[in-house]
Amino acid sequence: MHALLRWCAPLILFCLPLTTSAITLDEGRGLCRSIYFFESWEYSPDQEVEKIAREIIEKAGHHFVPVVCVGDGGRHTLAGSKRMEHGGRSYYVMGFNREFRRHLGENLRGVIAHEVAHASFPDGLCFGGSIEDYTACELGVDKEGERIVGKGVIARAHEAILRIIEKTRVPPTENDLITLRILRARRDALREGK
Numbered sequence: 718m719h720a721l722l723r724w725c726a727p728l729i730l731f732c733l734p735l736t737t738s739a740i741t742l743d744e745g746r747g748l749c750r751s752i753y754f755f756e757s758w759e760y761s762p763d764q765e766v767e768k769i770a771r772e773i774i775e776k777a778g779h780h781f782v783p784v785v786c787v788g789d790g791g792r793h794t795l796a797g798s799k800r801m802e803h804g805g806r807s808y809y810v811m812g813f814n815r816e817f818r819r820h821l822g823e824n825l826r827g828v829i830a831h832e833v834a835h836a837s838f839p840d841g842l843c844f845g846g847s848i849e850d851y852t853a854c855e856l857g858v859d860k861e862g863e864r865i866v867g868k869g870v871i872a873r874a875h876e877a878i879l880r881i882i883e884k885t886r887v888p889p890t891e892n893d894l895i896t897l898r899i900l901r902a903r904r905d906a907l908r909e910g911k
């Protein structure tokens with residue numbers, strides 16, 4: 718018997734998270750606190766996101782443990798992600814605005830694919846440049862997302878995000894306006910068959 722299971726056997730309820738979950742609550746909290754793109758991050762053992770993320774990470778050829786965090790409020794970005802190394806393991810930490818995630822429904826897959834697609838590019842590549850550089854970078858990330866899950870999944874997610882921003886982000890933040898611009902640019906490119 719595996720040493721961990723033997724040690725855990727008398728305390729199976731206490732030990733269950735160690736054997737069935739990829740990360741512990743403390744690890745999740747620590748990782749979510751360390752990401753930079755939200756002001757207040759909470760760890761969220763969101764099994765639906767984790768399951769889809771695990772599948773897409775594998776399909777993309779990466780070896781990351783997915784970690785899901787949530788943020789609240791209109792000031793927070795809709796979604797973001799970051800690679801992190803901790804304790805000899807590679808994690809892919811994804812943040813979702815709680816309200817945004819709730820409105821996504823079946824388009825969650827397209828958004829996760831976009832976030833996982835960021836992992837194929839050097840960390841921070843899309844950030845720190847001009848808005849034009851950021852837009853070009855995000856469109857490149859979408860192309861990679863399309864390679865992983867298909868054009869239709871990404872295109873439908875874009876339409877959903879446009880609707881969600883218009884409906885729930887009033888007034889939109891500066892970042893939302895940039896996101897809208899990128900989504901419209903990608904929609905135009907798709908219509909032109911690019």
Ligand SMILES: [Zn+2]
Nearest residue numbers: 831835855858
């Ligand atoms: Zn992005």
